[in-house]
Amino acid sequence: MEGPSFQPEPGPLLRWALWLVGTLALAIASMSLSQAGALDSLRSLAVQAAAPATLALRGAALDASDLVRSLLRRDQVLEENEALRREVEELRAELARRQDASQRLAELERLLQLKSSRPQDGLLGARVVALELGPLRQAVAIDRGSDDGLREGMLVLSEGGSLVGTITTLYPDHAWVTLVTDPRSAVNVTVQGGQGDARGVVVGRAGSPPSLELVPREAGIEDGDLVVTSGLGGKFPPGLLVGVARSVRAHPQDTFVRAQVEPSAPLSRLQAVLVLTTFQPIRLGEPS
Amino acid sequence: MRYALGALMALATALLAYSVLPSVRPLGVQPDLALLLAVCWAVAWSPGEGLLLAIVAGTLSDLLGTRPVGLSALGALPALALAALGQATVVQASLPTALVAVGLGTLAQHILHLMVYTITGEGPSWGDALLRGALPAALVNALWTPLVLVLLWGLRALLGPRMAGPRLGE
Numbered sequence: 001m002e003g004p005s006f007q008p009e010p011g012p013l014l015r016w017a018l019w020l021v022g023t024l025a026l027a028i029a030s031m032s033l034s035q036a037g038a039l040d041s042l043r044s045l046a047v048q049a050a051a052p053a054t055l056a057l058r059g060a061a062l063d064a065s066d067l068v069r070s071l072l073r074r075d076q077v078l079e080e081n082e083a084l085r086r087e088v089e090e091l092r093a094e095l096a097r098r099q100d101a102s103q104r105l106a107e108l109e110r111l112l113q114l115k116s117s118r119p120q121d122g123l124l125g126a127r128v129v130a131l132e133l134g135p136l137r138q139a140v141a142i143d144r145g146s147d148d149g150l151r152e153g154m155l156v157l158s159e160g161g162s163l164v165g166t167i168t169t170l171y172p173d174h175a176w177v178t179l180v181t182d183p184r185s186a187v188n189v190t191v192q193g194g195q196g197d198a199r200g201v202v203v204g205r206a207g208s209p210p211s212l213e214l215v216p217r218e219a220g221i222e223d224g225d226l227v228v229t230s231g232l233g234g235k236f237p238p239g240l241l242v243g244v245a246r247s248v249r250a251h252p253q254d255t256f257v258r259a260q261v262e263p264s265a266p267l268s269r270l271q272a273v274l275v276l277t278t279f280q281p282i283r284l285g286e287p288s
Numbered sequence: 289m290r291y292a293l294g295a296l297m298a299l300a301t302a303l304l305a306y307s308v309l310p311s312v313r314p315l316g317v318q319p320d321l322a323l324l325l326a327v328c329w330a331v332a333w334s335p336g337e338g339l340l341l342a343i344v345a346g347t348l349s350d351l352l353g354t355r356p357v358g359l360s361a362l363g364a365l366p367a368l369a370l371a372a373l374g375q376a377t378v379v380q381a382s383l384p385t386a387l388v389a390v391g392l393g394t395l396a397q398h399i400l401h402l403m404v405y406t407i408t409g410e411g412p413s414w415g416d417a418l419l420r421g422a423l424p425a426a427l428v429n430a431l432w433t434p435l436v437l438v439l440l441w442g443l444r445a446l447l448g449p450r451m452a453g454p455r456l457g458e
Contacts, residue, residue: 013372013376016335016336016369016372019336019339020339020365020368020369023339023342023343023361023362023365024362024365026343026358026361027358027359027361027362027365028358028362029358030347030356030357030358030361031356031357031358031359031362031404033357034350034356034357034358035356035408039351039357042351042357043351043352043357046348046351046352047351047352050302050303050306050352053303053307054303054306054307054352055307057303057304057307057308058307058308058311060308061307061308061311061312062311065311130306130307130352130353131306131307131310132306132310132353132354133310133313133318134318134421135317135398135417135420135421135422135424135425136398136401136402136405136412136417136421137353137354137355139353139354141306169354176354183412183413183416183417184410184412204412205412205413205416205420206412206413206416206417206420206421207316207317207416207417207419207420207421207424208316208416208420268310268311268313269311
């Protein structure tokens with residue numbers, strides 16, 4: 001005689017564990033596909049499809065932000081501030097260009113019988129369609145891609161002429177620009193201080209403003225000094241404004257100054273940028 | 289109805305993450321709406337549905353950004369596991385469960401992201417990333433949790449706690 005059969009059903013925790021394992025497997029599989037570039041066309045489609053919505057949302061958000069600010073402060077003051085901010089950025093960029101180009105580069109270029117490249121630089125306008133400003137990744141997506149002649153390594157500037165970043169991921173119809181604030185970013189720079197120029201490196205930091213490194217303490221840099229690209233390494237042309245030195249600390253026991261850099265480009269409010277299409281980054285080989 | 293709403297909210301969080309939220313960053317950190325939505329949904333309805341939402345919202349979010357597709361869903365697993373454990377042991381649909389799951393889950397998410405980026409050779413300094421990235425992110429996400437949870441509780445009051453249809457993971 002057969003007794004009643006009993007088959008225990010898996011409990012909720014077991015079922016939940018199975019779901020977790022399934023999701024884990026799915027995530028790892030899709031990450032592998034993604035890293036292999038198999039999902040690039042899907043990414044491209046997604047960004048293009050989302051672009052109208054993200055542009056509209058960003059426009060609305062910036063409008064709302066301005067509205068809130070104008071409620072807290074007078075409209076006139078706000079407009080003046082915005083105009084002054086742009087003017088300051090443009091003047092700083094101009095000052096940086098003049099100081100650097102006229103004092104050192106123009107002379108070198110003349111000596112080498114090279115043409116001054118900046119006036120003839122090709123610039124391509126692009127709209128920012130997405131921003132990723134997390135602690136581990138700082139990038140913006142622009143609505144120009146390889147179909148528009150863009151290539152990886154091209155530089156991207158703000159409307160005021162400050163350095164925004166470098167194109168690192170390219171699709172036919174859009175591109176991702178890694179910002180100068182990204183933790184993977186490092187830019188050789190010159191600090192234009194009152195006691196002469198000093199070389200250093202601007203390094204992106206996770207979750208904090210980029211730091212200014214390898215500037216000797218003796219250089220005597222101060223808060224507010226302009227930070228421009230030095231051209232060393234060949235990845236950036238010289239004289240592009242990166243930002244302003246902030247929180248400069250020079251302890252006697254330190255070999256190098258500790259400082260942060262406030263980017264001149266309004267990175268979280270970027271709406272349009274310029275791609276420097278004529279500058280070709282140089283891939284330096286090992287010294288013989 | 290609930291699932292359609294969940295899908296719409298997943299799409300909205302992905303769009304907001306790359307448009308509005310970069311301009312709204314208290315403490316310099318952007319809240320992770322996809323994670324918040326998944327965990328709060330798990331607390332308000334069921335962990336299984338929260339997991340499904342994490343996959344959908346995370347995948348959409350990854351497709352629109354630079355992260356490897358699947359990383360967001362992977363990162364949400366610890367938070368959802370905590371939410372599921374909390375649901376099993378503590379009073380259901382509780383704010384403390386959501387706060388703990390989001391706070392600790394965000395930390396675990398950042399560690400997972402850092403591990404993946406380190407494996408792919410793109411990892412930043414762990415010290416900086418944890419101190420200046422993960423901790424503020426956990427705090428900001430936790431601060432946003434009551435807002436999202438109250439929104440979902442409101443929806444649950446309208447739609448009912450349990451409707452007909454499959455309930456994953458239960």
